[in-house]
Amino acid sequence: MVVKSELKLIKNLQQKKYRNEKGLFVMEGKKAVEELLESGFEVFKLYSMDQKLRGSWASQVQAISMKELKQVSSLKNPNGVLGVFYKKSIPSLDMDGWTLVLDDVQDPGNLGTIIRLCDWFGIENIICSKETVDCYNPKVLQATMGSIVRVNIFYMDLAEFLKSAEVPVFGTFMEGENIHKTKLPEKGILIMGNEGNGISEPIRSLCNHEISIPQFGKKTTESLNVATATAIFLNEIKRRG
Amino acid sequence: MVVKSELKLIKNLQQKKYRNEKGLFVMEGKKAVEELLESGFEVFKLYSMDQKLRGSWASQVQAISMKELKQVSSLKNPNGVLGVFYKKSIPSLDMDGWTLVLDDVQDPGNLGTIIRLCDWFGIENIICSKETVDCYNPKVLQATMGSIVRVNIFYMDLAEFLKSAEVPVFGTFMEGENIHKTKLPEKGILIMGNEGNGISEPIRSLCNHEISIPQFGKKTTESLNVATATAIFLNEIKRRG
Numbered sequence: 001m002v003v004k005s006e007l008k009l010i011k012n013l014q015q016k017k018y019r020n021e022k023g024l025f026v027m028e029g030k031k032a033v034e035e036l037l038e039s040g041f042e043v044f045k046l047y048s049m050d051q052k053l054r055g056s057w058a059s060q061v062q063a064i065s066m067k068e069l070k071q072v073s074s075l076k077n078p079n080g081v082l083g084v085f086y087k088k089s090i091p092s093l094d095m096d097g098w099t100l101v102l103d104d105v106q107d108p109g110n111l112g113t114i115i116r117l118c119d120w121f122g123i124e125n126i127i128c129s130k131e132t133v134d135c136y137n138p139k140v141l142q143a144t145m146g147s148i149v150r151v152n153i154f155y156m157d158l159a160e161f162l163k164s165a166e167v168p169v170f171g172t173f174m175e176g177e178n179i180h181k182t183k184l185p186e187k188g189i190l191i192m193g194n195e196g197n198g199i200s201e202p203i204r205s206l207c208n209h210e211i212s213i214p215q216f217g218k219k220t221t222e223s224l225n226v227a228t229a230t231a232i233f234l235n236e237i238k239r240r241g
Numbered sequence: 242m243v244v245k246s247e248l249k250l251i252k253n254l255q256q257k258k259y260r261n262e263k264g265l266f267v268m269e270g271k272k273a274v275e276e277l278l279e280s281g282f283e284v285f286k287l288y289s290m291d292q293k294l295r296g297s298w299a300s301q302v303q304a305i306s307m308k309e310l311k312q313v314s315s316l317k318n319p320n321g322v323l324g325v326f327y328k329k330s331i332p333s334l335d336m337d338g339w340t341l342v343l344d345d346v347q348d349p350g351n352l353g354t355i356i357r358l359c360d361w362f363g364i365e366n367i368i369c370s371k372e373t374v375d376c377y378n379p380k381v382l383q384a385t386m387g388s389i390v391r392v393n394i395f396y397m398d399l400a401e402f403l404k405s406a407e408v409p410v411f412g413t414f415m416e417g418e419n420i421h422k423t424k425l426p427e428k429g430i431l432i433m434g435n436e437g438n439g440i441s442e443p444i445r446s447l448c449n450h451e452i453s454i455p456q457f458g459k460k461t462t463e464s465l466n467v468a469t470a471t472a473i474f475l476n477e478i479k480r481r482g
Contacts, residue, residue, distance in 0.1 A: 109350075113466055120465055122457035145463055180480045216363035216479050222386055224361055225354055228472035231465070235473045238457050239421045 002047065002068050010072040010084060016134045023087050025136035028075055032146050033083040039149035042086040049080040074138035087136060090152055095167065097187055098123055098237055103158060103203050104131045104194040105226060111135060112143020113227040114192070119147035121234040126151060129158045162206040165189055171199050171207030172233060174223060179211045179236050190237065192230050198223075243288065243309050251313040251325060257375045264328050266377035269316055273387055274324040280390035283327040290321040315379035328377060331393055336408065338428055339364055339478055344399060344444050345372045345435040346467060352376060353384020354468035355433070360388035362475040367392060370399045403447040406430055412440050412448030413474060415464060420452045420477050431478065433471050439464075 012018040013026045024044055027033050030051050037043065037057050046057065047064040069078040100123050105111050111133050118126055133140060135153045162169055167187045191207065193199035199207070213224060213232050224232075253259040254267045265285050268274050271292050278284065278298050287298065288305040310319040341364050346352050352374050359367055374381060376394045403410055408428045432448065434440035440448070454465060454473050465473075 113469060116463070116466065117469060119458050119461070119463070120454075120456055122459075147461075147463065150459060150461070213361075213476065214479075215361055217360050218363075218391060220360070220388075220391070222357070222360070222388065224472070225357065228354060228358060228469055231469035231472045232476045235454065235476065238455075 002062065002064050006045065007068060007072050010082070013084065014074050014138060016137065019087070019134065019136050024084055025087055025141070026074070026138060027083050027085060027141055028073060028081065028138070029079050029142075030081040032141070033081050035146035036083065036085055036149060039146075041088065041149065044084040044086055046084075047082045051080050053081070075142075088149075088152075090154060093125060093127075093152075093154060095125070095165075095187070099125050099127060099167075099189050100230070100234075101127045101158060101162070101189055101191040102129065102132050103191055103199050104129050104197075105192065106131075106133055106195055107226075108133050108137045108139035109143045110195065110225070110227045111137075112140045112145075114230050115140070115144045115151050115153070116147040117227070117231050117234055118151045119144075121238050123234065124152055126153045127158070127161055128153060128155050130155055158203055159206060162189070162203065168208045169206060170209045170211050171204055172229065173198065173204075173210045173212055176210035176212035178214050179233065180214065182209070182211050184237055184240055188237075190233055192226055192233075195226055243303065243305050247286065248309060248313050251323070254325065255315050255379060257378065260328070260375065260377050265325055266328055266382070267315070267379060268324050268326060268382055269314060269322065269379070270320050270383075271322040273382070274322050276387035277324065277326055277390060280387075282329065282390065285325040285327060287325075288323045292321050294322070316383075329390075329393075331395060334366060334368075334393075334395060336366070336406075336428070340366050340368060340408075340430050341471070341475075342368045342399060342403070342430055342432040343370065343373045344432055344440050345370050345438075346433065347372075347374055347436055348467075349374050349378045349380030350384045351436065351466070351468045352378075353381045353386075355471050356381070356385045356392050356394070357388040358468070358472050358475055359392045360385075362479050364475065365393060367394045368399065368402055369394060369396050371396055399444055400447065403430070403444065409449045410447060411450045411452050412445055413470065414439065414445075414451045414453055417451035417453035419455050420474060421455065423450070423452050425478055425481055429478075431474055433467055433474075436467055 010026055013024055019025050027036055034054055046061045048061045052058050053061055168185055169189045171191045191199055251267055260266050268277055275295055287302045289302045293299050294302055408430055409426055410430045412432045432440055
């Protein structure tokens, strides 16, 4: 049995406010929890219904019932393992290679997919506007598939960051230069915008280059989803390397 | 007020079995419904709480209450407009250019995103295995953002289809040839596999080429999401055109 105060804490950690206040976050699922453990995330508490965790963590696990899990889980169908972790301490920002900047990405699934893409393509740092969805949001964590352990995510004032940048800044727009024909430097910043509105005007004015993915089908007013567009831009950056 | 039998029909159309039996499907949202109307999808019934549809369709709209909508909608927060449409009649398959083949893609969001990508990149035909999620599933339709009107989607026995194919068949695998260095023909077939298991063995044996997206980060066992991988492969095919 889990005491009420702990259940309340886990439930509260679904909210960004509490995650920031406590410096904690929740991960669900055996595989994802083990990946965090192995990558050195510091444990606050571990809970499991009946599954054993690998190695020496098994002894730290507290039993939890399905009824209790259902009270606190962010999943429709909780899958039996839940860990509360301390947030990662972020190293100082090292602008080697390319850096990804997100201007108000709102959808948790999109941010999670983008973190996973950065892991795949070896992009170490993501700089998010303060309004971008929190990377410790449970839906983001589920979508990262554990990649969050290998990517550093910073939240800061984008305009300030970009003003002091010493590498070329590439913003992505519907009407930019064809990425297939754009010369790309070894180091740079790639900016992806909000799902509905794209890159905001103040940030646009700080871009040195405007680039886009050419449309091959019948022209429509639709754009690509921000996560799939990020996939294409990161692949374009890396294929020239 | 909507009569009970109609409410029941709309609710039933959430299931593939009924969609196939009736040849009908449901689309929700003013923008998406108007896009289907404009693209020539034949209307069975239109419902709206208080929003007016464009042009001559306004007169065909039947009033529906929020209570009724909530009974039949597949959305947590129904947005006031719902249309029941006849499924599109599929033209005969014309294998010009590249064709995308999906081997048991299960997630509706992934299929929707892939349809949207095909629309963007001018891929006219998607061939799905019979086990691939139904393209008229409400979650697929929401994720396509209307692109379904411009892409033809076929469900058939993949092995049979591939055996009779007259163009080279490219399967995507974790350990295939680097797509950045692969020569691609003008016409071909690209196969994407299931989210968990990739391309099945019987289909793999029908591939002429095995290709992959190189990993640039620290090597992990993770793969890319099937929709983001599709984005990268389609961009690679089109950038050489």
